[in-house]
Amino acid sequence: MLRLQQVHAGYGGSEVLSGVDLLLREGEVVTLLGRNGMGKSTTIHCIMGQLACRSGSIVFDGCELNDLPAFRRARLGIGWVPEERHIFPNLSVQENLQVAAANFASAQQPWTLQRVYQLFPRLQERVQHAGNQLSGGEQQMLAIARALMINPRLLILDEATEGLAPLIRQEIWRVIEQLKQQGLSILIVDKHIKTLLQLADRYYLMEKGQVVSSGEASQLAQDAGLQARYLGV
Amino acid sequence: MLLLIEQVLNGLQLGFMLFLLSAGLTLVFGVMNLINLAHGSFYMVGAYVAATMIQHGSGFALALLVALAAAALCGLLVEVLVLRHLYHRDHLDQVLATFGLILFFNESTRMIWGRQPLFMQLPEFLSASVEILPGVPYPLYRLVIIGVGLLVAVGLYLLISHSRVGMRIRAGASNRDMIAALGVNIRWLYSLVFALGALLAGFAGVMAAPLYAVESGMGESILILTFVVIVIGGIGSVKGALLGALLVGLVDTLGRAFLPQLLQGLFDSSSANSVAASLSSMGIYLLMVLVLAIRPRGLFPA
Numbered sequence: 001m002l003r004l005q006q007v008h009a010g011y012g013g014s015e016v017l018s019g020v021d022l023l024l025r026e027g028e029v030v031t032l033l034g035r036n037g038m039g040k041s042t043t044i045h046c047i048m049g050q051l052a053c054r055s056g057s058i059v060f061d062g063c064e065l066n067d068l069p070a071f072r073r074a075r076l077g078i079g080w081v082p083e084e085r086h087i088f089p090n091l092s093v094q095e096n097l098q099v100a101a102a103n104f105a106s107a108q109q110p111w112t113l114q115r116v117y118q119l120f121p122r123l124q125e126r127v128q129h130a131g132n133q134l135s136g137g138e139q140q141m142l143a144i145a146r147a148l149m150i151n152p153r154l155l156i157l158d159e160a161t162e163g164l165a166p167l168i169r170q171e172i173w174r175v176i177e178q179l180k181q182q183g184l185s186i187l188i189v190d191k192h193i194k195t196l197l198q199l200a201d202r203y204y205l206m207e208k209g210q211v212v213s214s215g216e217a218s219q220l221a222q223d224a225g226l227q228a229r230y231l232g233v
Numbered sequence: 234m235l236l237l238i239e240q241v242l243n244g245l246q247l248g249f250m251l252f253l254l255s256a257g258l259t260l261v262f263g264v265m266n267l268i269n270l271a272h273g274s275f276y277m278v279g280a281y282v283a284a285t286m287i288q289h290g291s292g293f294a295l296a297l298l299v300a301l302a303a304a305a306l307c308g309l310l311v312e313v314l315v316l317r318h319l320y321h322r323d324h325l326d327q328v329l330a331t332f333g334l335i336l337f338f339n340e341s342t343r344m345i346w347g348r349q350p351l352f353m354q355l356p357e358f359l360s361a362s363v364e365i366l367p368g369v370p371y372p373l374y375r376l377v378i379i380g381v382g383l384l385v386a387v388g389l390y391l392l393i394s395h396s397r398v399g400m401r402i403r404a405g406a407s408n409r410d411m412i413a414a415l416g417v418n419i420r421w422l423y424s425l426v427f428a429l430g431a432l433l434a435g436f437a438g439v440m441a442a443p444l445y446a447v448e449s450g451m452g453e454s455i456l457i458l459t460f461v462v463i464v465i466g467g468i469g470s471v472k473g474a475l476l477g478a479l480l481v482g483l484v485d486t487l488g489r490a491f492l493p494q495l496l497q498g499l500f501d502s503s504s505a506n507s508v509a510a511s512l513s514s515m516g517i518y519l520l521m522v523l524v525l526a527i528r529p530r531g532l533f534p535a
Contacts, residue, residue, distance in 0.1 A: 048414055074416035086411040088404040090535070099400045100415040150416050 001026045001185055002047070002154060007056035009046050016042045018209040019056070024154070029186040031196050031217065033231060034206035040189045041083055043206070044158050047187075048080050049073050060154070075104035079152030083159040083189075085143040089132035093123055096131055096142055100149040116145040119175055137168030144175065155179065157188045173199070193231055197221040205230050235369050240490040241483065242365070246375045248482025249382025253437035254455060255462040255474040256389055257430025263469020263535045264406040264426050267316060268324050270331040272434055272459065273452020274338035279304040279435025280442040280451065281342055284353035293356045297439050304435020305428045312427040317420070335453065342449045350446035359443075378440050385433070386475050393471055402426060406469055406535060458485075461517050465524045469535025476532055481517045488513035 004022040008015060017039045024030045032040045045051040047058055049070035058065040065073055074080070088096050094113065103110045117124040120141040126134060134142060140160060147155060157176065161169040173195055180186060180199065190196050197203070197217045205213040205220070207230055213220075220226060258272045282303045286296035311334060319327050355374055362370035393399040404412045405422055413419045438452075445451065462481050466473025492509035500508060524532060 050410060050414070069420075070410070070413040071416050071418050074414055080414050082411070082414075086408050088407050088411070090403055090407055091400060095400050095403075098397065099404045099412070099417075102416050104416050146415070 001028075001061060002187070003057075003059045004043070004047070005057045005059075007043070007046055007058060008054045009042060009051055009056075010054065011051075015054070016209050017046065017053075020206070020209070021211055022204055022214075024185060024187055026153075027183050027185055028202060029180050029188065029200045031200040031203045032187065032189045032206060033193065033196075033203055033220075035230070035232060038206040039209040040206055041158055042209075044080070044156055044187070044189065047073075047156065048078065074150055075102075077104060077151070077153035079147035079150050079155045081140075081143045081147045081155070081157045081160055083162065085139050087131035087134070087139045087142055087146075089130060091131055092128050093131070093134070093142060094127045096146050097123075097149050100146045102149070103151045110151050111148045116148055119148075119178070120145055137164050137171075140164060140168070140172060141175075144172070148179075152184070154185045154187065157186065157190070159189055159191065161190055161192055193227065194221075235366070236490070238366065238369070239371060240486055242371060242375065242379070243490075244483035244486035245479065246378045246482070247486055248479035249379050249386075250437050250441055251455070251458055251462050251482055252382050252475050252478035253385060253433050253440065254459045255466070255478050256385070256471050257433040258459055259463040259466065259469055259471065259474045259535075260402070260426050261430045262463065264402055265316075265320065265423050267320065268327045268331065269316070269430075270328060270456065271311065271334035271338065272430065273456035274335055275304045275308055275431040275434035275452075276438040276441070276455060277338065277342060277447075277449070277452040278307050279438025280353070280447045281346060281351065281438075282435075283439040284351040284442050284447045285346070287353050288351065293359065297436075300439045301432050301435050304438065305432040308431020308434075309424060309428045311431075312424050316427070317423070320423075338452075339449045346449075348449070350448035351442075353442040353447060355443045374443060381436075381440065385436070386471075389471050398422075398425070458517065461521050463531075465521050465531055467528075467531025467534035470531070470533040473531055473533035473535075480520060484516045484520050485513070488516035492516075 002022070002024040004020055007017050007020040009017040020039065020043055022043070032043060034040050042051060046053050047065065049065065049068065053066050060073070060076055060078060063076060088099065091099060097113055097116060122138060123141055123145060126138060131139065131142065144157070144160065160176070161172050164172065169192070176186065176188070177199060188196065188200065197220055200217040203214060203217045203220050204211050205226070212230065213226060254272065254276060258269065261267055261269050261272070279300045283296040283300035286299055287293065315330055315334065316327070319330055359374045359377060361373045363373050363376065365371045393402060401412060401417050401422055405417070405419060409419050458481060462477040463474055465480060466475070466477030492513050493506050496505035496509050499505070
């Protein structure tokens with residue numbers, strides 16, 4: 001479904017990604033792991049068209065993404081929950097969801113307001129609140145719900161549980177698990193390694209802009225040495 | 234008292250005319266973060282096209298439609314050919330490019346229509362006066378401008394606050410990268426906003442054409458007032474543009490009408506007139522200073 005081959009990218013004179021290879025198959029949950037500054041978010045920015053690749057190829061469903069502007073990538077069915085959430089502060093909860101609502105990828109069971117409210121009942125209680133009136137946890141729920149409203153076939157979550165209270169974090173993990181059960185393909189970056197490795201099918205471990213290890217998530221969960229070496233766990 | 238009512242109506246008429254201009258400019262600035270000094274050129278294009286159509290025997294409604302289309306088309310072309318390349322440049326580059334566009338439009342109008350101003354005749358049905366109070370006639374056309382301004386304000390409110398496009402415009406104003414990542418074609422959205430702004434400016438030009446001389450450069454003087462309006466109202470806010478425009482229209486008109494009389498108690502007649510003329514032309518800037526001192530981001534910042 002998604003394949004990155006020898007992706008190089010960076011900011012200004014510095015190179016952050018030095019030949020990243022990654023494969024995500026339909027229905028898989030894949031996690032990108034690594035310490036801070038190793039290139040995980042930069043990889044996501046390249047996939048979403050927020051940062052131009054210097055070289056290499058990113059193919060989604062047979063379509064080369066490097067040739068496409070950001071909005072075309074979303075229309076192919078890639079939903080993005082950015083690390084900073086980027087909730088529209090001047091729009092209400094409902095408007096934040098409606099502004100994204102579209103069925104570009106022609107999902108058979110399109111996401112509707114009703115469906116996302118079932119997933120996040122708390123959002124329904126805040127329907128008319130402006131985005132900037134929500135708590136951090138509610139904003140995170142809204143960011144995920146908003147990404148779902150474009151009916152993605154691949155959902156990319158960048159630090160979706162960062163800075164959240166434990167109860168809210170559990171709620172987010174529950175939703176991600178539910179989305180996995182529904183067959184949604186997911187690429188996820190997060191710092192909660194233990195939970196992540198229980199949820200993901202496969203992992204990619206990044207170090208200094210390169211993938212240094214990949215495989216079954218269950219294998220990494222049992223490899224304390226690898227975790228200690230690259231993740232400091 | 235009768236003079237006051239008449240001058241208040243004149244102030245409202247100027248205010249709604251300024252609103253038509255400033256609504257587009259504030260949207261362009263707020264959504265696209267673009268300083269467009271050439272906004273007054275679309276006002277001029279609207280006025281010229283309408284005046285020319287009327288001179289050639291067209292009806293007012295057709296002249297209005299063609300002028301609106303011409304202004305919107307000019308806006309669209311300017312956005313696609315020039316401004317699209319400047320979004321990621323700093324404001325100084327935008328100011329320079331749009332200043333260049335002013336020169337281009339002014340010179341083009343001189344080449345097409347010559348240096349002599351055009352005067353647009355009102356159709357008969359709009360030339361009449363109506364009695365706003367017994368024995369107090371008021372030009373119907375100025376009331377029409379007020380009515381049209383109100384309708385445009387309501388229409389813009391519905392568009393911005395209650396439509397999908399409006400939602401996208403507001404979302405794009407706060408985060409253009411995120412709205413693109415949700416599948417919205419931000420280029421198309423920018424073109425739409427810019428063309429809408431140009432259309433509104435052209436509309437103001439058509440409405441102004443029967444009242445003022447239609448001449449090359451007519452957009453610049455009113456553009457300064459328009460910038461004052463959007464600074465007072467809060468950049469990016471249509472609601473702010475409406476209130477700002479009405480305040481500026483009223484302060485400017487009432488100042489010019491009543492300051493000479495008020496100052497005659499303090500100065501002799503000729504001094505009062507000259508001080509009043511200076512003060513009234515300063516009035517809107519004093520208003521701007523006052524508003525910014527109390528609310529540095531304007532009355533309704535977006």
